[in-house]
Amino acid sequence: METLGEVQYLTVHGYRRAFRISGSGPALLLLHGLGCDSSTWVDVIPALSKQFTVIAPDLLGHGESDKPNADYSLGGYANGMRDLLTVLGIDKVTVVGHSFGGGVAMQFAYQFPDRTERVILVSTGGLGKEVTPLIRFLTVPGSGAVLAAATFKPWRPVVAGALRTLAKSPLSATRDLDEVARIYETLGDPAQRTAVQRVTSHVLNWRGQFVTMTDRSYLARLMPVLVVWGRQDMVIPSAHADMAPTHEMSDVHVFEDSGHFPHKDHPKDFVRIVTKFIADNEPAHYHRGKWRALLRRGDQFELESVPTGAEAAAQPAIS
Template structure:
């Protein structure tokens, strides 16, 4: 299975027509997937792989939203330049991406380090985020930071199929839901030139914790969504953050780990749709 076929298998599994595009976000060539019509919803994946990791959610979400799933700089098919790979770097890239696709304001959801990037972007550009979802998010606690940095480096420093399979099994609770194509593509992304720069150059800085004052400053309606069986970033960090952020709610998904969109996609999609749906839209029914 070559890179194209592994990625293409995941795209075909989305089950709806998907646009595969590339655009210059500042000086970063950024690949992204797009599907559906309606209010724009940007999905930011976590460390490793790329936007295609949302393959079990894009189809359902695209019936309500214009779903945009970029390969975050350093991952997937996007450029992988030498850089700091800290939250400030990622937030600048995301602002340039919004500009490049002419998106003035949208809904924003991020998983793991994608959650940390989403929070930083919302702090820096509050008017460009309509609502925010943090999914098993990084950078939400001091105790978490050191462990998450170490585990992130460990999970991604050996780009072999065996290591990738072990890493994904660690992050996903429902092992039977793991696609062979996803594991294969994860390895191929790491093996690309520069594929490990986010880990080696970044040294986990994206997981450096936000202060309580920073979290209190985020006034957006925020959904904190967590897989209860997450071994990588435990649910306690979601609970603590919900107490600090002024306009946040917390939903926990049973029998789900760090990637609840892979473990329990139906439940995960339902929560996101009901949170982001425009006022007055009928309840999600699938």
């Protein structure tokens, strides 16, 4: 029987971190979306584990990880992933992020380019303003009390059951409601409800997403980037895929018959695309000179003109 990786636990900075780890080979870090947990990847972990070491954590405030009154910013999550990987003895990863996890993946690559080999973004946040009103509602004053009432235990099974029934209909608008049902059930936990609202407040408001990577997308020229989306995504528009970084090491794949969870709708194809992308693109190698030059001059800079080796070492750090 193929293993999904049993949930394990480590304490980092005083907080329990739950995670799954399985397989061997180059490391893949799988980051789930808002309100989800590592189980969102169970359909792809067994196949990916045949070629890779797969690490799928429950982000702080989600799943079986602790839900403290702590830092739920993108930077805080990126730091937490760096520290978890360090404790596990893993130096470099291809980071794969779904939805909000895509924002964490981009932040991780930005903060720790020396530890990032590739970036794979799945129906990711952070590429545009638009996002479903259901998520924007979480930032409205008083939404916590509404959520508490809406997830009250007596009718929670009824609502979740109705959502799962609707998910079985042939309508594309309802295809993701089984995952919505799981998220709805987790919001019955006051600690997770608070954590999810804290997360949303860091990246969006009632108008939409205000934290995006568009001002720093030129930095993606230094590493391979794959974007995967579902054309029928009702959470974040698939049109945001058009805003993804484009260069010789980037690729975009949009599943026509898929919603916000393409890795669940088409697990075999998802694994095939990810595996091929990794095979076709050598891992990024952090070069301080190139990183510095690109930061100084932005996307107008020609990477080929950056000196390497002894020439780069001889140049002053600041000019």
